[in-house]
Amino acid sequence: MASVHGAAVKFGQGRSAVEVNIASATRLFQVIRDRFARKEGFALATLNLDHLTKLPVDQAFADAYRAHDLVVADGRPVVWLSRLARRPVALMPGSDLVIPLCNTAAEMDVPVALIGSTQDALEGAQAALQQSVPGLVVSYIHAPAFGFDPVSDAAGAICDALDASGARLCFIALGAPKQEIFAAFARGRCPQVGFASVGAGLDFLSGHQVRAPRIMRAVSLEWFWRALQSPRRMVPRYARCFAILPRLTVQALRQR
Template sequence: MGKNGHKRITLLGVEIDSYPFDVFMHKLEEQMRRGKGTYVVTPNVDHIVRLKTDGEFREVYRRASFVVPDGVPLLWASRWLGKSLPERITGADLFPRLSARAAETGRSIFLLGATPSVCERVIARLRGEHPKIKVAGHYSPPFGFEKCQDELKKIVQTLKQAKPDVVFAALGTPKQEKLIFHLRTQVPVKLFLGVGAAFDFYSGEKKRAPAWLQKAGLEWAFRLAHEPGRLWKRYLVNDPRFFWWVVSEKFLGKVHD
Protein backbone atom coordinates (compact mmCIF):
# COMPACT_ATOMS: atom_id res chain seq x y z
CA MET A 1 0.00 0.00 0.00
CA GLY A 2 1.13 3.53 -0.76
CA LYS A 3 0.16 6.80 0.88
CA ASN A 4 -3.45 7.29 2.01
CA GLY A 5 -4.04 3.55 1.67
CA HIS A 6 -3.58 3.53 -2.10
CA LYS A 7 -2.70 0.25 -3.77
CA ARG A 8 0.68 1.11 -5.30
CA ILE A 9 3.77 -0.38 -6.87
CA THR A 10 7.20 1.20 -7.25
CA LEU A 11 8.57 1.24 -10.79
CA LEU A 12 12.09 2.61 -11.31
CA GLY A 13 11.77 4.55 -8.08
CA VAL A 14 8.36 6.03 -8.97
CA GLU A 15 5.26 5.11 -6.95
CA ILE A 16 2.29 4.34 -9.24
CA ASP A 17 -1.29 3.52 -8.30
CA SER A 18 -2.31 0.02 -9.36
CA TYR A 19 -6.03 0.17 -10.21
CA PRO A 20 -8.25 -0.93 -13.10
CA PHE A 21 -9.86 2.07 -14.84
CA ASP A 22 -13.32 1.72 -13.26
CA VAL A 23 -11.90 1.20 -9.77
CA PHE A 24 -9.77 4.31 -10.19
CA MET A 25 -12.82 6.33 -11.27
CA HIS A 26 -14.57 5.23 -8.06
CA LYS A 27 -11.53 6.11 -5.92
CA LEU A 28 -11.25 9.51 -7.60
CA GLU A 29 -14.93 10.23 -6.99
CA GLU A 30 -14.47 9.42 -3.30
CA GLN A 31 -11.43 11.70 -3.09
CA MET A 32 -13.25 14.60 -4.77
CA ARG A 33 -16.12 14.33 -2.30
CA ARG A 34 -13.71 14.82 0.60
CA GLY A 35 -12.57 18.27 -0.46
CA LYS A 36 -10.63 20.40 -2.91
CA GLY A 37 -7.15 20.33 -4.40
CA THR A 38 -7.15 16.77 -5.76
CA TYR A 39 -4.77 16.38 -8.69
CA VAL A 40 -3.81 13.45 -10.87
CA VAL A 41 -0.62 12.78 -12.83
CA THR A 42 -0.41 10.20 -15.61
CA PRO A 43 3.15 8.95 -16.08
CA ASN A 44 4.46 7.62 -19.37
CA VAL A 45 8.03 6.83 -20.43
CA ASP A 46 8.81 10.52 -20.99
CA HIS A 47 7.66 11.38 -17.46
CA ILE A 48 9.82 8.64 -15.91
CA VAL A 49 12.87 9.95 -17.79
CA ARG A 50 12.17 13.57 -16.79
CA LEU A 51 11.72 12.64 -13.15
CA LYS A 52 15.36 11.56 -12.94
CA THR A 53 16.67 15.08 -13.58
CA ASP A 54 13.86 17.51 -12.70
CA GLY A 55 13.55 18.06 -8.96
CA GLU A 56 10.48 20.29 -9.25
CA PHE A 57 8.73 17.62 -11.31
CA ARG A 58 9.57 15.01 -8.67
CA GLU A 59 7.93 17.17 -6.02
CA VAL A 60 4.80 17.45 -8.17
CA TYR A 61 4.69 13.65 -8.30
CA ARG A 62 5.43 13.23 -4.61
CA ARG A 63 2.44 15.40 -3.64
CA ALA A 64 0.01 14.05 -6.27
CA SER A 65 -3.32 12.63 -5.10
CA PHE A 66 -3.11 9.85 -7.70
CA VAL A 67 -0.39 8.59 -10.05
CA VAL A 68 -1.90 6.39 -12.79
CA PRO A 69 -0.03 4.80 -15.74
CA ASP A 70 -0.51 6.42 -19.12
CA GLY A 71 2.10 4.50 -21.11
CA VAL A 72 1.78 0.88 -22.26
CA PRO A 73 5.56 0.36 -21.78
CA LEU A 74 4.99 1.00 -18.06
CA LEU A 75 2.53 -1.90 -18.00
CA TRP A 76 5.01 -4.16 -19.80
CA ALA A 77 7.86 -3.13 -17.49
CA SER A 78 5.77 -3.65 -14.36
CA ARG A 79 4.80 -7.17 -15.43
CA TRP A 80 8.35 -8.09 -16.43
CA LEU A 81 9.56 -6.91 -13.04
CA GLY A 82 6.84 -8.91 -11.28
CA LYS A 83 4.79 -5.92 -10.12
CA SER A 84 1.93 -5.84 -12.65
CA LEU A 85 0.00 -2.64 -13.28
CA PRO A 86 -3.47 -3.77 -14.45
CA GLU A 87 -4.49 -1.16 -16.98
CA ARG A 88 -3.53 1.97 -18.87
CA ILE A 89 -5.31 5.14 -17.70
CA THR A 90 -4.59 8.08 -20.01
CA GLY A 91 -5.48 11.74 -19.79
CA ALA A 92 -7.05 11.44 -23.25
CA ASP A 93 -9.37 8.70 -21.97
CA LEU A 94 -10.06 10.32 -18.61
CA PHE A 95 -11.13 13.62 -20.17
CA PRO A 96 -14.36 12.37 -21.81
CA ARG A 97 -15.17 10.04 -18.91
CA LEU A 98 -14.76 12.77 -16.30
CA SER A 99 -16.64 15.28 -18.46
CA ALA A 100 -19.56 12.86 -18.70
CA ARG A 101 -19.42 12.36 -14.94
CA ALA A 102 -19.37 16.14 -14.39
CA ALA A 103 -22.53 16.45 -16.49
CA GLU A 104 -24.22 13.74 -14.38
CA THR A 105 -23.26 15.30 -11.05
CA GLY A 106 -23.70 18.97 -11.95
CA ARG A 107 -20.03 19.81 -11.56
CA SER A 108 -18.65 22.56 -13.78
CA ILE A 109 -15.52 22.16 -15.89
CA PHE A 110 -12.88 24.54 -17.24
CA LEU A 111 -10.60 23.99 -20.24
CA LEU A 112 -7.08 25.37 -19.84
CA GLY A 113 -4.78 25.15 -22.84
CA ALA A 114 -4.85 24.41 -26.59
CA THR A 115 -6.09 27.22 -28.86
CA PRO A 116 -9.36 29.14 -28.44
CA SER A 117 -10.80 27.54 -31.59
CA VAL A 118 -9.93 24.04 -30.39
CA CYS A 119 -11.50 24.74 -26.99
CA GLU A 120 -14.66 26.04 -28.66
CA ARG A 121 -14.93 22.86 -30.76
CA VAL A 122 -14.39 20.73 -27.66
CA ILE A 123 -17.13 22.61 -25.82
CA ALA A 124 -19.51 22.30 -28.78
CA ARG A 125 -19.00 18.54 -28.90
CA LEU A 126 -19.37 18.19 -25.13
CA ARG A 127 -22.64 20.11 -25.18
CA GLY A 128 -23.89 17.97 -28.05
CA GLU A 129 -23.10 14.77 -26.15
CA HIS A 130 -24.01 16.04 -22.67
CA PRO A 131 -26.67 18.78 -22.86
CA LYS A 132 -26.57 19.29 -19.08
CA ILE A 133 -22.82 19.88 -18.88
CA LYS A 134 -21.73 23.09 -17.18
CA VAL A 135 -18.70 24.73 -18.81
CA ALA A 136 -17.33 27.48 -16.57
CA GLY A 137 -15.02 28.75 -19.30
CA HIS A 138 -11.80 28.23 -21.20
CA TYR A 139 -8.47 30.00 -21.49
CA SER A 140 -5.47 29.51 -23.77
CA PRO A 141 -2.26 30.78 -22.14
CA PRO A 142 0.31 32.23 -24.56
CA PHE A 143 3.61 30.52 -25.34
CA GLY A 144 6.05 31.03 -22.48
CA PHE A 145 3.31 31.65 -19.89
CA GLU A 146 5.21 29.63 -17.29
CA LYS A 147 8.01 32.24 -17.24
CA CYS A 148 5.71 35.24 -16.84
CA GLN A 149 4.42 36.10 -13.36
CA ASP A 150 1.75 38.42 -14.74
CA GLU A 151 0.40 35.61 -16.91
CA LEU A 152 0.40 33.15 -14.01
CA LYS A 153 -1.53 35.70 -11.93
CA LYS A 154 -3.99 36.12 -14.81
CA ILE A 155 -4.61 32.37 -14.92
CA VAL A 156 -5.29 32.34 -11.16
CA GLN A 157 -7.70 35.28 -11.42
CA THR A 158 -9.46 33.77 -14.43
CA LEU A 159 -10.09 30.54 -12.52
CA LYS A 160 -11.18 32.37 -9.37
CA GLN A 161 -13.77 34.26 -11.39
CA ALA A 162 -14.96 31.17 -13.28
CA LYS A 163 -15.22 29.04 -10.09
CA PRO A 164 -15.04 25.62 -11.80
CA ASP A 165 -15.17 22.31 -9.99
CA VAL A 166 -12.83 20.56 -12.42
CA VAL A 167 -9.91 22.00 -14.41
CA PHE A 168 -8.50 20.11 -17.40
CA ALA A 169 -5.05 21.40 -18.40
CA ALA A 170 -3.83 20.63 -21.92
CA LEU A 171 -0.45 22.36 -21.94
CA GLY A 172 2.04 19.53 -22.42
CA THR A 173 4.47 17.97 -19.96
CA PRO A 174 5.91 19.21 -17.65
CA LYS A 175 4.23 22.61 -17.98
CA GLN A 176 0.72 21.41 -17.21
CA GLU A 177 1.76 19.39 -14.16
CA LYS A 178 3.85 22.22 -12.72
CA LEU A 179 1.07 24.74 -13.31
CA ILE A 180 -1.47 22.46 -11.63
CA PHE A 181 0.87 22.10 -8.65
CA HIS A 182 0.97 25.90 -8.37
CA LEU A 183 -2.78 26.36 -8.84
CA ARG A 184 -3.91 23.72 -6.37
CA THR A 185 -3.26 26.03 -3.39
CA GLN A 186 -4.36 29.22 -5.17
CA VAL A 187 -7.78 28.23 -6.51
CA PRO A 188 -10.57 26.26 -4.73
CA VAL A 189 -11.03 23.54 -7.37
CA LYS A 190 -12.09 19.94 -6.61
CA LEU A 191 -9.96 18.31 -9.31
CA PHE A 192 -7.04 19.25 -11.55
CA LEU A 193 -5.98 16.92 -14.35
CA GLY A 194 -3.30 17.30 -17.02
CA VAL A 195 -4.64 15.84 -20.26
CA GLY A 196 -1.89 16.52 -22.81
CA ALA A 197 -3.26 16.37 -26.35
CA ALA A 198 -6.79 15.37 -25.27
CA PHE A 199 -8.42 18.60 -26.50
CA ASP A 200 -6.78 18.20 -29.92
CA PHE A 201 -7.95 14.59 -30.15
CA TYR A 202 -11.48 15.28 -28.91
CA SER A 203 -11.98 18.27 -31.22
CA GLY A 204 -10.60 16.46 -34.27
CA GLU A 205 -7.68 18.90 -34.57
CA LYS A 206 -5.33 15.91 -34.39
CA LYS A 207 -5.96 12.25 -35.11
CA ARG A 208 -5.31 9.82 -32.28
CA ALA A 209 -3.63 6.50 -32.98
CA PRO A 210 -6.04 3.64 -33.76
CA ALA A 211 -7.00 1.50 -30.77
CA TRP A 212 -4.97 -1.47 -32.00
CA LEU A 213 -1.80 0.65 -32.14
CA GLN A 214 -2.49 1.97 -28.65
CA LYS A 215 -2.94 -1.56 -27.32
CA ALA A 216 0.26 -2.68 -29.04
CA GLY A 217 2.20 0.09 -27.32
CA LEU A 218 2.88 1.88 -30.61
CA GLU A 219 0.97 5.12 -30.11
CA TRP A 220 4.36 6.83 -29.80
CA ALA A 221 5.28 5.69 -33.34
CA PHE A 222 2.01 7.05 -34.71
CA ARG A 223 2.58 10.41 -33.04
CA LEU A 224 6.22 10.51 -34.15
CA ALA A 225 5.16 9.91 -37.76
CA HIS A 226 2.70 12.81 -37.55
CA GLU A 227 4.91 15.26 -35.58
CA PRO A 228 8.54 14.27 -36.24
CA GLY A 229 9.97 17.77 -35.78
CA ARG A 230 8.52 18.12 -32.29
CA LEU A 231 8.83 14.57 -31.00
CA TRP A 232 11.93 12.97 -32.52
CA LYS A 233 14.24 13.88 -29.64
CA ARG A 234 11.80 12.67 -26.99
CA TYR A 235 11.17 9.29 -28.56
CA LEU A 236 14.51 8.54 -30.21
CA VAL A 237 17.05 10.16 -27.86
CA ASN A 238 15.61 10.63 -24.37
CA ASP A 239 13.08 7.85 -23.86
CA PRO A 240 15.21 4.79 -24.82
CA ARG A 241 17.00 5.21 -21.48
CA PHE A 242 13.85 3.90 -19.79
CA PHE A 243 14.29 0.47 -21.34
CA TRP A 244 17.92 0.23 -20.21
CA TRP A 245 16.85 1.13 -16.67
CA VAL A 246 14.22 -1.63 -16.70
CA VAL A 247 16.78 -4.21 -17.89
CA SER A 248 19.23 -2.95 -15.27
CA GLU A 249 16.68 -3.33 -12.47
CA LYS A 250 15.66 -6.79 -13.69
CA PHE A 251 19.11 -8.32 -13.95
CA LEU A 252 21.30 -6.14 -11.73
CA GLY A 253 18.77 -5.10 -9.11
CA LYS A 254 19.79 -1.51 -9.72
CA VAL A 255 17.17 1.24 -9.50
CA HIS A 256 18.14 4.46 -11.29
CA ASP A 257 16.88 7.17 -8.95
Protein backbone atom coordinates (compact mmCIF):
# COMPACT_ATOMS: atom_id res chain seq x y z
CA MET A 1 0.00 0.00 0.00
CA ALA A 2 1.67 3.20 -1.16
CA SER A 3 1.10 6.69 0.18
CA VAL A 4 -1.26 8.52 -2.14
CA HIS A 5 -1.20 11.98 -0.63
CA GLY A 6 1.71 13.37 1.36
CA ALA A 7 2.91 11.89 4.64
CA ALA A 8 0.75 9.00 5.79
CA VAL A 9 -0.06 8.30 9.42
CA LYS A 10 0.87 4.83 10.55
CA PHE A 11 -0.89 2.58 13.06
CA GLY A 12 0.44 -0.65 14.52
CA GLN A 13 3.80 -2.32 14.14
CA GLY A 14 5.46 -4.99 12.07
CA ARG A 15 3.40 -7.04 9.64
CA SER A 16 0.14 -5.74 11.13
CA ALA A 17 0.99 -2.05 10.58
CA VAL A 18 -1.31 -0.04 8.31
CA GLU A 19 -1.32 3.52 7.03
CA VAL A 20 -4.10 6.02 6.46
CA ASN A 21 -2.87 7.30 3.11
CA ILE A 22 -5.74 9.59 2.10
CA ALA A 23 -6.01 12.66 4.31
CA SER A 24 -9.11 14.42 2.95
CA ALA A 25 -12.37 13.76 1.15
CA THR A 26 -11.29 16.13 -1.62
CA ARG A 27 -8.23 14.03 -2.31
CA LEU A 28 -10.19 10.77 -2.05
CA PHE A 29 -12.65 11.80 -4.73
CA GLN A 30 -9.89 13.18 -6.96
CA VAL A 31 -8.20 9.78 -6.86
CA ILE A 32 -11.46 7.87 -7.43
CA ARG A 33 -12.51 10.07 -10.36
CA ASP A 34 -9.10 9.52 -11.92
CA ARG A 35 -9.41 5.75 -11.43
CA PHE A 36 -12.88 5.73 -13.00
CA ALA A 37 -11.66 7.79 -15.96
CA ARG A 38 -8.75 5.40 -16.55
CA LYS A 39 -10.95 2.34 -15.98
CA GLU A 40 -8.63 1.31 -13.19
CA GLY A 41 -9.90 -0.43 -10.07
CA PHE A 42 -9.04 0.10 -6.43
CA ALA A 43 -9.77 -1.21 -2.96
CA LEU A 44 -10.87 1.30 -0.31
CA ALA A 45 -10.74 0.49 3.41
CA THR A 46 -12.06 2.62 6.28
CA LEU A 47 -9.84 2.16 9.31
CA ASN A 48 -11.29 2.19 12.83
CA LEU A 49 -10.25 1.03 16.29
CA ASP A 50 -12.03 -2.30 15.92
CA HIS A 51 -9.85 -3.05 12.90
CA LEU A 52 -6.77 -2.09 14.89
CA THR A 53 -7.65 -4.67 17.56
CA LYS A 54 -8.04 -7.39 14.90
CA LEU A 55 -5.01 -6.67 12.72
CA PRO A 56 -2.30 -7.93 15.13
CA VAL A 57 -4.08 -11.26 15.70
CA ASP A 58 -5.36 -11.95 12.16
CA GLN A 59 -2.60 -12.14 9.60
CA ALA A 60 -5.01 -12.69 6.70
CA PHE A 61 -6.74 -9.45 7.67
CA ALA A 62 -3.42 -7.59 7.90
CA ASP A 63 -2.29 -8.94 4.52
CA ALA A 64 -5.61 -7.87 2.97
CA TYR A 65 -5.29 -4.37 4.41
CA ARG A 66 -1.82 -3.96 2.93
CA ALA A 67 -3.26 -4.92 -0.46
CA HIS A 68 -5.68 -1.96 -0.36
CA ASP A 69 -4.89 1.07 -2.49
CA LEU A 70 -6.75 3.62 -0.37
CA VAL A 71 -7.23 3.79 3.40
CA VAL A 72 -9.20 6.52 5.18
CA ALA A 73 -10.04 7.22 8.82
CA ASP A 74 -13.38 5.85 10.02
CA GLY A 75 -13.67 6.77 13.69
CA ARG A 76 -12.81 9.84 15.71
CA PRO A 77 -10.09 8.10 17.76
CA VAL A 78 -8.16 7.47 14.54
CA VAL A 79 -8.54 11.16 13.65
CA TRP A 80 -7.44 12.28 17.12
CA LEU A 81 -4.40 10.00 17.01
CA SER A 82 -3.44 11.40 13.60
CA ARG A 83 -3.52 14.92 15.06
CA LEU A 84 -1.39 13.77 17.96
CA ALA A 85 1.11 12.46 15.42
CA ARG A 86 0.94 15.87 13.64
CA ARG A 87 -0.21 14.12 10.47
CA PRO A 88 -3.91 15.05 10.59
CA VAL A 89 -6.49 13.22 8.50
CA ALA A 90 -10.20 13.87 8.06
CA LEU A 91 -13.00 11.69 9.39
CA MET A 92 -14.52 9.63 6.56
CA PRO A 93 -16.85 6.89 7.85
CA GLY A 94 -17.71 4.27 5.27
CA SER A 95 -21.44 4.81 5.85
CA ASP A 96 -21.06 8.49 4.94
CA LEU A 97 -19.20 7.70 1.72
CA VAL A 98 -21.86 5.52 0.07
CA ILE A 99 -24.08 8.26 -1.37
CA PRO A 100 -21.21 10.60 -2.41
CA LEU A 101 -19.50 7.69 -4.16
CA CYS A 102 -22.77 6.84 -5.91
CA ASN A 103 -23.14 10.48 -6.99
CA THR A 104 -19.68 10.32 -8.54
CA ALA A 105 -20.49 6.99 -10.20
CA ALA A 106 -23.72 8.34 -11.68
CA GLU A 107 -21.96 11.46 -13.00
CA MET A 108 -19.33 9.32 -14.71
CA ASP A 109 -21.70 6.59 -16.00
CA VAL A 110 -20.16 3.96 -13.73
CA PRO A 111 -22.54 1.09 -12.81
CA VAL A 112 -22.39 -0.10 -9.22
CA ALA A 113 -22.80 -3.40 -7.40
CA LEU A 114 -23.94 -4.16 -3.85
CA ILE A 115 -22.70 -7.14 -1.84
CA GLY A 116 -24.09 -7.52 1.66
CA SER A 117 -25.76 -9.47 4.40
CA THR A 118 -29.25 -10.28 3.07
CA GLN A 119 -31.18 -9.94 -0.15
CA ASP A 120 -33.84 -7.82 1.58
CA ALA A 121 -31.24 -5.39 2.90
CA LEU A 122 -29.61 -5.09 -0.52
CA GLU A 123 -32.89 -4.53 -2.32
CA GLY A 124 -33.82 -1.87 0.23
CA ALA A 125 -30.44 -0.19 -0.17
CA GLN A 126 -30.76 -0.30 -3.96
CA ALA A 127 -34.16 1.40 -3.81
CA ALA A 128 -32.89 4.06 -1.41
CA LEU A 129 -29.82 4.78 -3.52
CA GLN A 130 -31.71 5.03 -6.79
CA GLN A 131 -34.19 7.40 -5.16
CA SER A 132 -31.38 9.59 -3.77
CA VAL A 133 -29.07 9.48 -6.80
CA PRO A 134 -30.77 10.16 -10.15
CA GLY A 135 -29.29 8.15 -12.98
CA LEU A 136 -27.55 5.62 -10.77
CA VAL A 137 -27.31 2.18 -12.39
CA VAL A 138 -27.15 -0.79 -9.99
CA SER A 139 -26.15 -3.69 -12.22
CA TYR A 140 -25.56 -6.42 -9.63
CA ILE A 141 -26.61 -7.28 -6.08
CA HIS A 142 -25.67 -10.40 -4.16
CA ALA A 143 -26.00 -11.69 -0.60
CA PRO A 144 -23.48 -14.50 -0.03
CA ALA A 145 -24.63 -17.61 1.79
CA PHE A 146 -24.10 -17.96 5.53
CA GLY A 147 -20.49 -18.91 6.29
CA PHE A 148 -19.21 -17.29 3.08
CA ASP A 149 -15.45 -17.72 2.64
CA PRO A 150 -14.05 -14.54 1.02
CA VAL A 151 -11.26 -16.40 -0.79
CA SER A 152 -13.23 -19.47 -1.91
CA ASP A 153 -14.61 -20.70 -5.22
CA ALA A 154 -17.85 -18.95 -4.26
CA ALA A 155 -15.90 -15.69 -3.99
CA GLY A 156 -14.42 -16.35 -7.41
CA ALA A 157 -17.91 -16.88 -8.83
CA ILE A 158 -18.97 -13.49 -7.46
CA CYS A 159 -15.98 -11.92 -9.22
CA ASP A 160 -17.06 -13.56 -12.49
CA ALA A 161 -20.60 -12.24 -12.03
CA LEU A 162 -19.27 -8.75 -11.27
CA ASP A 163 -17.26 -8.72 -14.47
CA ALA A 164 -20.26 -9.93 -16.47
CA SER A 165 -22.54 -7.28 -14.94
CA GLY A 166 -20.40 -4.36 -16.06
CA ALA A 167 -20.23 -2.94 -12.53
CA ARG A 168 -17.18 -0.79 -11.88
CA LEU A 169 -17.85 0.20 -8.28
CA CYS A 170 -18.73 -2.46 -5.72
CA PHE A 171 -19.86 -1.75 -2.17
CA ILE A 172 -19.10 -4.59 0.25
CA ALA A 173 -21.09 -4.67 3.49
CA LEU A 174 -20.04 -7.92 5.14
CA GLY A 175 -18.25 -6.63 8.24
CA ALA A 176 -14.57 -6.85 9.11
CA PRO A 177 -12.45 -8.76 8.37
CA LYS A 178 -14.53 -10.58 5.75
CA GLN A 179 -15.25 -7.55 3.58
CA GLU A 180 -11.61 -6.39 3.43
CA ILE A 181 -10.33 -9.89 2.71
CA PHE A 182 -12.85 -10.26 -0.11
CA ALA A 183 -11.94 -6.81 -1.48
CA ALA A 184 -8.26 -7.77 -1.63
CA PHE A 185 -9.15 -11.11 -3.26
CA ALA A 186 -11.48 -9.53 -5.82
CA ARG A 187 -9.17 -6.58 -6.57
CA GLY A 188 -6.79 -8.91 -8.39
CA ARG A 189 -9.54 -10.65 -10.32
CA CYS A 190 -11.58 -7.62 -11.36
CA PRO A 191 -8.92 -5.02 -12.26
CA GLN A 192 -11.43 -2.43 -13.51
CA VAL A 193 -13.67 -2.55 -10.41
CA GLY A 194 -13.34 -0.30 -7.38
CA PHE A 195 -14.18 -2.03 -4.10
CA ALA A 196 -15.36 -0.02 -1.09
CA SER A 197 -15.83 -1.78 2.26
CA VAL A 198 -18.62 0.07 4.06
CA GLY A 199 -19.62 -2.08 7.05
CA ALA A 200 -23.22 -1.38 8.01
CA GLY A 201 -23.58 1.34 5.38
CA LEU A 202 -26.06 -0.56 3.19
CA ASP A 203 -28.07 -1.79 6.18
CA PHE A 204 -28.45 1.81 7.36
CA LEU A 205 -29.78 2.83 3.94
CA SER A 206 -32.28 -0.03 3.84
CA GLY A 207 -33.42 0.54 7.43
CA HIS A 208 -32.28 -2.90 8.59
CA GLN A 209 -30.07 -1.14 11.14
CA VAL A 210 -30.71 2.23 12.76
CA ARG A 211 -27.80 4.63 12.86
CA ALA A 212 -27.16 6.91 15.83
CA PRO A 213 -28.96 10.28 15.70
CA ARG A 214 -26.94 13.04 14.07
CA ILE A 215 -26.49 14.88 17.37
CA MET A 216 -24.85 11.82 18.94
CA ARG A 217 -22.53 11.48 15.97
CA ALA A 218 -21.64 15.16 16.22
CA VAL A 219 -20.52 14.80 19.85
CA SER A 220 -18.60 11.57 19.21
CA LEU A 221 -21.13 9.28 20.93
CA GLU A 222 -22.07 7.00 18.06
CA TRP A 223 -20.17 4.20 19.82
CA PHE A 224 -22.41 4.62 22.87
CA TRP A 225 -25.54 4.39 20.74
CA ARG A 226 -24.31 1.18 19.11
CA ALA A 227 -23.41 -0.28 22.51
CA LEU A 228 -26.97 0.39 23.71
CA GLN A 229 -28.44 -1.21 20.59
CA SER A 230 -26.41 -4.43 20.86
CA PRO A 231 -24.66 -4.61 24.25
CA ARG A 232 -23.61 -8.28 24.14
CA ARG A 233 -21.78 -7.79 20.86
CA MET A 234 -20.61 -4.20 21.12
CA VAL A 235 -19.56 -3.76 24.77
CA PRO A 236 -16.73 -6.36 24.56
CA ARG A 237 -15.68 -4.85 21.22
CA TYR A 238 -15.42 -1.35 22.65
CA ALA A 239 -13.60 -2.65 25.73
CA ARG A 240 -10.93 -4.09 23.43
CA CYS A 241 -10.79 -0.80 21.54
CA PHE A 242 -10.28 1.28 24.69
CA ALA A 243 -7.60 -1.15 25.87
CA ILE A 244 -5.32 -0.45 22.88
CA LEU A 245 -5.58 3.36 23.05
CA PRO A 246 -2.58 3.86 25.40
CA ARG A 247 -0.30 1.89 23.07
CA LEU A 248 -1.58 3.74 20.00
CA THR A 249 -1.11 7.07 21.77
CA VAL A 250 2.56 6.29 22.41
CA GLN A 251 3.01 5.27 18.76
CA ALA A 252 1.37 8.51 17.58
CA LEU A 253 3.66 10.62 19.75
CA ARG A 254 6.68 8.84 18.25
CA GLN A 255 5.57 9.90 14.75
CA ARG A 256 5.77 13.61 15.55
